[in-house]
Amino acid sequence: MSFKIDQGLFKYDFIDYHAILCVPINANIKEIRKRYLKIAWHLHPDSSSAFSSTEKQLASDFLSKLVNPAYEKLSQEKKYTEYVIVLSQMGKRLLQESAALELTTDVAKQLVNAPNVEQAYKVAIAKIAETQYDSLEQVVQIIGLVSELNLVYLMRNPGKPIATSPLQAVSPKVSKATAPQPEPPKEDSAVILQYIRRSQDLIAKNQITQAEVELRDALKLEPNNSHCHSLIGMVYLRQNRTTMAKVHIDRALQLDPKNETALEGKRKIEQMSGQKPGSAKAAATSSAAAKQPDKSGGGGLFGGLFGGKKK
Numbered sequence: 001m002s003f004k005i006d007q008g009l010f011k012y013d014f015i016d017y018h019a020i021l022c023v024p025i026n027a028n029i030k031e032i033r034k035r036y037l038k039i040a041w042h043l044h045p046d047s048s049s050a051f052s053s054t055e056k057q058l059a060s061d062f063l064s065k066l067v068n069p070a071y072e073k074l075s076q077e078k079k080y081t082e083y084v085i086v087l088s089q090m091g092k093r094l095l096q097e098s099a100a101l102e103l104t105t106d107v108a109k110q111l112v113n114a115p116n117v118e119q120a121y122k123v124a125i126a127k128i129a130e131t132q133y134d135s136l137e138q139v140v141q142i143i144g145l146v147s148e149l150n151l152v153y154l155m156r157n158p159g160k161p162i163a164t165s166p167l168q169a170v171s172p173k174v175s176k177a178t179a180p181q182p183e184p185p186k187e188d189s190a191v192i193l194q195y196i197r198r199s200q201d202l203i204a205k206n207q208i209t210q211a212e213v214e215l216r217d218a219l220k221l222e223p224n225n226s227h228c229h230s231l232i233g234m235v236y237l238r239q240n241r242t243t244m245a246k247v248h249i250d251r252a253l254q255l256d257p258k259n260e261t262a263l264e265g266k267r268k269i270e271q272m273s274g275q276k277p278g279s280a281k282a283a284a285t286s287s288a289a290a291k292q293p294d295k296s297g298g299g300g301l302f303g304g305l306f307g308g309k310k311k
Helices: 010-012 016-022 029-043 054-073 078-097 106-112 117-129 134-154 190-204 208-221 226-238 241-254 260-272 280-291
Strands: none
Touching: 010 016, 010 134, 016 054, 016 134, 016 190, 029 054, 054 078, 054 134, 078 134, 078 208, 106 117, 106 134, 106 241, 117 134, 134 241, 190 208, 190 226, 190 260, 208 226, 226 241, 226 260, 241 260
C-alpha cells in the first residue's frame, strides 16, 4: 500500500520524516527515539489489541512503510545530514515563494501570525502527537497537517541553522556571558542597492505591484537582507496583506533588531490589531488569546490549537 500526502513539504517532492513521527524539526536524538518507540509500540501487531484485524494490517503498513523509514533517516548521522541540507535549502525557497504560498489548514494559517513562533510550533506539534496514530483513517491527513506546520516554521526561520547531526540538536545550556551575539547587519551590495532604489521610486509613484517584484527579485539574490525584508513588508502592508507583511517584518527584525523601517512596520501591524505597540496590555492580550479555546466553530478536527478569536 502506498500513502499519498500532498500537503506541506510533501508538495515539493520532499518526504517530511519529522511530520511522520510528529517531532519538531529541531528535535534531538533522544526525543526522536522516544517518539519512535511510542509509535512503534502502538502500531505493532502484538500490542495493538484495540485495532480490528483490518486495522492491524493498516497499522502494520504505517509502521513498515512510514514510521520505520522515518526513524532510520533521522537516527543515522549520514542520512540525517543529507536530509537536513535539503531541509535548510527548503526554508530559503519557501521564503522566496511565500507570496504564492497556499495553506489548507487553519492551524498552519494561525502559526503564520503566532507572536512566538517557536513556542506555538512546539505546543502544536506536541498536542497533535498525543493522538496522531489513534484514528488510522486520519493518519495521512494528520501527517499532512504537521508538514504544513513544518513548512510555516521553516518559512519564518529561513536563516536559522538546523543541526547537521541529530546529536547536535541537544541544546546545551549557555550562560548569558558566553551566549553568542547576533552578527551586525551587512552593508547592502551595489546590486541590491539598485533594486532598493528602484523599489523606493516605484513606491513613491504608488506603483506597488512593480515595487514588490523588484524586492522579491532582490531577496532571491540575498535572502537574508534585512533592508529588503522590511521594505517588502511595508509593500504588503500597503496592499493590506497583513500576514505576509508580518512574516517579512519579523524576519527583518531577526536579522537587524534596529531596522527602523521594520520597527515602524511592526508598530503599524500592532495598531491595526488594536493594541498599543509594546504595551503590557498587548502582551497580556496575546497571552490570553493563546489560552482561549476556539469558539468560532471552525477549524474542524484541529481547530483551537492556538486559541480562537472572540466573537
